[in-house]
Amino acid sequence: MAGKSSEPMMVKGKRLDGRKTNEMRPMKLKVGVVPLAEGSAEFSMGKTKVIAAVYGPKEVHPRHMMIPDKALIRVKYDMLPFSTTDRIRPGPNRRSKEISKVMSSALEAAVYTEKYPATVIDIFVQITNANAGTRTAAINAASAALAHAGIEMRDLVCSVASGKADGTVMLDLFQPEDNFGEADLPVAIMPKSMGITLIQMDGDLTKKEFAESMKLVNEAMPVLYDLQKKALINGEASFEGGKIK
Amino acid sequence: MTLINYDFQKELISNGKREDGRGLNDYRDFSAEVGIIDNGNGSARVKFGNTEVIAGVKFSVGTPYPDSPDEGMFMVSMDLNPLSSPDYEPGPPKPAAIEISRVVDRAIRESKTLDFKDLSIVEGEAAWMCSIDIYPINADGNLYDAAVIAAYLALKDAKFPELDENNKPLHETRTKKGLKLHNIPMMVSFAKIGDSLIVDPTRREEKIMEDRIHIGTIDNGNICAMQKGGLKPLTNDELLEAVDTAIAKGKDLRKLLKKV
Numbered sequence: 001m002a003g004k005s006s007e008p009m010m011v012k013g014k015r016l017d018g019r020k021t022n023e024m025r026p027m028k029l030k031v032g033v034v035p036l037a038e039g040s041a042e043f044s045m046g047k048t049k050v051i052a053a054v055y056g057p058k059e060v061h062p063r064h065m066m067i068p069d070k071a072l073i074r075v076k077y078d079m080l081p082f083s084t085t086d087r088i089r090p091g092p093n094r095r096s097k098e099i100s101k102v103m104s105s106a107l108e109a110a111v112y113t114e115k116y117p118a119t120v121i122d123i124f125v126q127i128t129n130a131n132a133g134t135r136t137a138a139i140n141a142a143s144a145a146l147a148h149a150g151i152e153m154r155d156l157v158c159s160v161a162s163g164k165a166d167g168t169v170m171l172d173l174f175q176p177e178d179n180f181g182e183a184d185l186p187v188a189i190m191p192k193s194m195g196i197t198l199i200q201m202d203g204d205l206t207k208k209e210f211a212e213s214m215k216l217v218n219e220a221m222p223v224l225y226d227l228q229k230k231a232l233i234n235g236e237a238s239f240e241g242g243k244i245k
Numbered sequence: 246m247t248l249i250n251y252d253f254q255k256e257l258i259s260n261g262k263r264e265d266g267r268g269l270n271d272y273r274d275f276s277a278e279v280g281i282i283d284n285g286n287g288s289a290r291v292k293f294g295n296t297e298v299i300a301g302v303k304f305s306v307g308t309p310y311p312d313s314p315d316e317g318m319f320m321v322s323m324d325l326n327p328l329s330s331p332d333y334e335p336g337p338p339k340p341a342a343i344e345i346s347r348v349v350d351r352a353i354r355e356s357k358t359l360d361f362k363d364l365s366i367v368e369g370e371a372a373w374m375c376s377i378d379i380y381p382i383n384a385d386g387n388l389y390d391a392a393v394i395a396a397y398l399a400l401k402d403a404k405f406p407e408l409d410e411n412n413k414p415l416h417e418t419r420t421k422k423g424l425k426l427h428n429i430p431m432m433v434s435f436a437k438i439g440d441s442l443i444v445d446p447t448r449r450e451e452k453i454m455e456d457r458i459h460i461g462t463i464d465n466g467n468i469c470a471m472q473k474g475g476l477k478p479l480t481n482d483e484l485l486e487a488v489d490t491a492i493a494k495g496k497d498l499r500k501l502l503k504k505v
Contacts, residue, residue, distance in 0.1 A: 033382065034328065034329065034382060034383045036329065036383050036384065036385060037328070047284075052328075055327070055331055076327070078328075080378065081303065081378040082285040082288065082301025082376075083282065083284055084284055085284055085417070087305060087378075122327070124326070126326065128299065129283050129284050129285075
């Protein structure tokens with residue numbers, strides 16, 4: 001965590017963007033944005049924006065990556081050069097490779113990979129605008145894209161981060177809270193079984209704060225789940241002012 | 246692309262028709278949006294039918310080149326990312342991606358739409374570096390024309406960040422100052438299939454094309470960039486006809502841009 005801000009992150013019980021501690025940013029989810037892909041989705045939470053596309057199941061290249069009895073789930077997470085305040089060099093880096101790896105496992109848990117032996121399912125994710133929470137946004141988009149592609153899944157995967165800023169535990173951190181906060185805890189969950197498929201954490205949390213953070217994430221799951229389901233049925237869905245439309 | 250498709254499309258085109266019902270010189274429906282990326286200094290999203298690209302402009306500060314101390318720097322990069330088409334693979338940019346980046350760069354640069362002297366901050370010491378990154382979202386043919394328009398619109402949308410006393414950009418504070426653009430570069434791409442040239446080819450048409458030619462024009466109808474790619478030779482007459490079409494289509498496209 002980058003260190004303390006000179007400005008407080010909480011004013012009169014409200015966050016800098018006016019949200020309550022257990023409130024997520026407004027969200028939008030639209031499927032089918034990449035017609036050439038088997039499945040695709042565009043997702044935004046606040047100013048964080050992401051596009052995901054799914055190709056496959058198809059033949060595995062390179063051949064040595066092929067797994068005889070199940071599908072290989074391969075994620076490529078990529079931040080576009082103009083998505084951050086300072087331009088970033090195009091192409092993979094250590095951070096994007098790590099995120100791609102943990103995302104693969106987070107999503108694979110939900111896919112019946114044994115139904116597609118010796119194939120690969122490629123998931124490409126692009127962050128078009130970054131404002132904290134890009135990996136959680138990427139997982140929501142990728143989960144919706146997988147379902148949109150008609151891949152057989154035991155559940156959707158929903159993801160949001162919680163954390164601590166200014167000593168307060170809060171849900172879905174945005175940029176200033178992420179930059180100057182004390183802890184960040186991205187989590188992905190399969191809502192039907194409430195099985196956790198991704199968890200990462202950096203910063204400083206007491207045991208009590210950790211439990212509190214997890215509670216906020218768990219309570220957010222029904223909203224994320226309904227949003228994905230609604231978008232898959234209607235083509236698009238949004239969440240604003242506590243309501244899904 | 247299967248042989249049966251090849252024969253079917255070739256037959257259609259030789260009769261002046263296309264599989265989506267367009268005439269040989271018709272573009273697909275065009276739409277565009279600007280200011281779509283909050284962290285970009287300028288951005289645009291452009292669609293021709295199912296083809297969609299996004300472009301973002303980022304400003305940074307660098308040292309000007311020794312041979313042009315009073316000018317800023319400019320660079321266009323485009324990646325054919327695997328998200329946008331089953332034809333593309335992950336990895337470092339392939340020759341096709343480098344070619345399109347360079348052709349789009351030339352079309353913008355040589356149109357003289359930007360005066361690089363406007364990008365100078367302190368002669369010989371500091372100048373703006375203007376980077377345009379272009380990414381296809383759905384690569385359904387004719388990325389060249391969409392990329393040039395997206396790059397132009399992103400430049401038009403761009404606003405400089407504030408500079409601190411050491412000429413470091415403060416990205417959090419945007420000024421209202423934009424770039425002065427002197428021209429609208431427009432690219433018109435043709436695919437040669439059989440003996441016909443068609444504009445704005447789709448991905449399926451690009452799969453069976455035997456040759457392609459990209460022609461960039463500026464407001465006054467002059468040509469500012471050209472690129473041929475493909476194996477089949479073009480005749481002189483075909484080329485002159487393509488130039489005529491490119492100038493006329495460029496004019497039509499400029500009219501559409503006024504509405505963005």
